[in-house]
Each structure stands twice: as C-alpha cells, then as structure tokens.
Amino acid sequence: MTRSNPPDPSGLDEPSPSARTPGAGPGVRPGASPDSGGPGGRLCAEAVTLAYGRTTVVHEVGLTVEEGGVGLVGESGSGKTTLARALLGLLAPRSGRITYGGRDLAAMRRGERAGFRGAVQPVFQDGSDALDPRMRLGSSIAEALAAHHRLDRAARRARVAELLTDVGLDPELAARRPHEVSGGQRQRAAIARALAVEPRVLVLDEPTSALDVTVQARVLDLLEDLRAGRGLTYLLITHNLAVVDRLCRTCHVMFAGRVVESGPARELLTRPAHPYTLALRDAVPRIGGAPPRAAGRTDAVPAAEGCAFRLRCPLAVDRCRTQAPAPRPVQGRVVACHRAEEVLAGAARK
Ligand code: SF4
Numbered sequence: 350m351t352r353s354n355p356p357d358p359s360g361l362d363e364p365s366p367s368a369r370t371p372g373a374g375p376g377v378r379p380g381a382s383p384d385s386g387g388p389g390g391r392l393c394a395e396a397v398t399l400a401y402g403r404t405t406v407v408h409e410v411g412l413t414v415e416e417g418g419v420g421l422v423g424e425s426g427s428g429k430t431t432l433a434r435a436l437l438g439l440l441a442p443r444s445g446r447i448t449y450g451g452r453d454l455a456a457m458r459r460g461e462r463a464g465f466r467g468a469v470q471p472v473f474q475d476g477s478d479a480l481d482p483r484m485r486l487g488s489s490i491a492e493a494l495a496a497h498h499r500l501d502r503a504a505r506r507a508r509v510a511e512l513l514t515d516v517g518l519d520p521e522l523a524a525r526r527p528h529e530v531s532g533g534q535r536q537r538a539a540i541a542r543a544l545a546v547e548p549r550v551l552v553l554d555e556p557t558s559a560l561d562v563t564v565q566a567r568v569l570d571l572l573e574d575l576r577a578g579r580g581l582t583y584l585l586i587t588h589n590l591a592v593v594d595r596l597c598r599t600c601h602v603m604f605a606g607r608v609v610e611s612g613p614a615r616e617l618l619t620r621p622a623h624p625y626t627l628a629l630r631d632a633v634p635r636i637g638g639a640p641p642r643a644a645g646r647t648d649a650v651p652a653a654e655g656c657a658f659r660l661r662c663p664l665a666v667d668r669c670r671t672q673a674p675a676p677r678p679v680q681g682r683v684v685a686c687h688r689a690e691e692v693l694a695g696a697a698r699k
Pocket residue numbers: 623624625656657658659660662663664665666669674685686687688689
C-alpha cells in the first residue's frame with residue numbers, strides 16, 4: 350500500500366529521492382567551478398558549430414561570457430537559443446568547443462561537470478519550465494537546495510523563505526503551486542530556484558518576454574539588483590536590444606546562425622553598424638510609442654550565397670550577392686557588412 354504524507358503548510362514537501370536538479374549531485378560545493386576554473390571561471394564558445402542532423406544552425410561562433418554581462422540578440426531561428434543550450438552543456442558542438450574556467454566541457458570528469466552545472470544555471474522564458482506543476486513553489490526551490498547543500502529540514506525551510514524574499518516574493522507563496530500564482534511571481538520563483546545553488550552565471554533565455562510590460566520592468570529591476578548584490582554574470586538571450594543595454598555590457602547580434610555584429614551594448618543600440626542590428630533597434634517596443642516595426646522583410650529566407658541578410662537588406666548592392674562579408678573591426682565593434690561605415694554615418698539609411 351502506498352502511504353501519502355499530508356501536505357506541509359510551509360510548502361516544503363520532502364524532495365523525493367528521485368527529484369533532481371539538472372546536473373546536480375549531492376555534496377557539490379555551492380557555486381563551485383570546475384577544478385581548474387576557480388570561482389567565477391569564464392564561459393567561452395570557441396569557433397562553435399552546432400547542428401541538428403544535417404542542418405547546421407550555428408556557424409563557428411566565438412564569444413566569452415564575462416563580467417558585465419553578455420547579450421545574444423536575434424530573431425527566433427537566429428541560432429541564439431541553440432548556442433545558449435550548448436553553453437549550458439545541453440548540446441555538444443559539431444566542431445569547436447565550450448569551455449568553463451579553461452576546461453573543455455566535453456573533457457570534464459563527473460565531479461567537474463556537476464560543479465559546472467551548479468555554477469551555470471538557466472532561467473527560461475516562462476517560469477513554468479523550471480517548476481514542476483505538481484509541486485509547491487517551496488518544494489521546487491528546496492529540491493534544488495537539497496541537491497547542493499546538506500541542510501536539515503528547518504534550515505532548508507528558512508533558506509527557501511530567504512530566497513523568496515530575495516526575489517521580492519512573500520514567503521507564504523511557498524505553499525502555492527505554479528498555476529496558483531501570476532506569471533511574474535512564477536518567473537521570480539524560477540529565479541529563486543536558480544539562485545538556490547549559488548551560481549556564478551545565469552543564462553537568461555527571454556526572461557521577460559512572456560510577461561506584460563509593467564511586470565517585465567519589475568523583473569528587470571530585480572535582475573539588476575541581483576547582479577549587483579550577488580556578483581552574478583549574465584548571458585542574456587533576447588530579441589530586444591534595449592533589454593540587453595539594461596543588463597549587459599557587451600552584445601552579439603546573430604542572424605542565420607552567424608554573429609553579424611559584436612561590441613558594447615550601448616553602442617549597438619545607439620549607433621548600429623549592421624543593417625540587421627539597425628532593424629532590430631527600430632523594432633524595440635517603446636512604452637506609449639507606436640507599435641514596433643518588423644526587422645526588415647521577415648518573410649525572406651537567408652540567402653545561400655553572398656551575404657545571408659541580402660534578401661532583407663534595403664542597402665544590398667551587387668557585391669552583397671557574390672561576396673559574403675567577413676567580420677571586421679569598424680569603429681569599436683566587429684561587424685560583417687560591406688557597407689558598415691555608411692550605416693554608421695547614416696548616409697545609407699533611408
Ligand atoms: S553586406 Fe550588403 S546585404 Fe549584407 S548587410 Fe551589408 S549591405 Fe546588407
């Protein structure tokens with residue numbers, strides 16, 4: 350006969366023996382980095398190519414997630430979420446490598462790998478992705494805690510209350526299930542769960558796009574406060590350049606699996622050099638403003654020859670049809686466009 354425990358009013362059901370935080374292992378030091386990385390090791394993609402079957406979706410991308418935060422911007426299908434999955438260790442590169450603290454993820458031993466997964470935590474678009482719908486919020490957070498800390502029940506309950514308070518939630522909400530709270534509260538609870546293992550890096554995949562505008566602003570405030578208070582580093586995946594400017598120092602813009610412009614986030618928002626960055630900038634929604642414009646002709650597929658963006662680009666010339674632009678340094682950023690100087694000067698903008 351199966352025995353069932355009565356519900357705990359604190360919201361802390363005992364984590365089931367099978368309950369697991371992805372990649373977590375008992376006894377892993379909270380926030381620990383792999384042996385050679387030390388706390389706060391850098392997360393890098395080195396010439397990474399990613400594919401699903403025969404379809405290559407990311408082509409030889411390199412980036413470093415470092416202090417100050419890094420934004421990865423592009424439309425859906427640009428490859429940014431696939432690259433983020435690889436940086437989380439969820440997808441193996443076809444070529445190139447992902448490193449943390451100088452160690453190749455593919456070569457990490459089991460203990461190192463568990464340390465990496467504690468140090469680099471994801472926060473997805475909708476908090477429900479991280480929260481089991483059958484579990485109370487408190488239990489979901491306690492489950493992550495149990496995987497990384499040896500705490501007794503009372504200490505775990507106190508820590509869950511602290512974490513909920515840290516993300517601006519009433520600890521009483523520990524007793525609710527995900528569907529019993531608002532979208533903003535759910536996302537805060539998902540952030541609390543990610544923070545339970547004391548990570549060094551948060552990979553934020555469209556963390557506010559499922560929320561309405563006022564709730565978005567409050568969650569962004571929270572993320573800013575947490576970064577400052579906990580010394581977190583963010584890799585932010587989004588389609589919104591303004592959100593990157595708010596949370597990150599550096600920005601990479603991806604189109605059709607390639608980085609087309611990289612540089613300081615503020616520069617890319619205020620003075621884009623690639624026509625695609627310019628189109629994304631013009632698509633940023635503004636509170637009380639006109640509806641955003643789409644980023645160019647979004648129905649056109651990437652071109653197979655020459656510049657992949659040319660079928661959407663209002664500035665395309667003959668050269669763009671025959672010659673793929675190589676990334677090159679232009680006025681404080683790296684950009685892959687034959688006409689970047691003209692875009693920057695505003696001369697080529699219609
Ligand atoms: S290389 Fe040509 S087609 Fe490509 S973005 Fe620049 S101007 Fe447009």
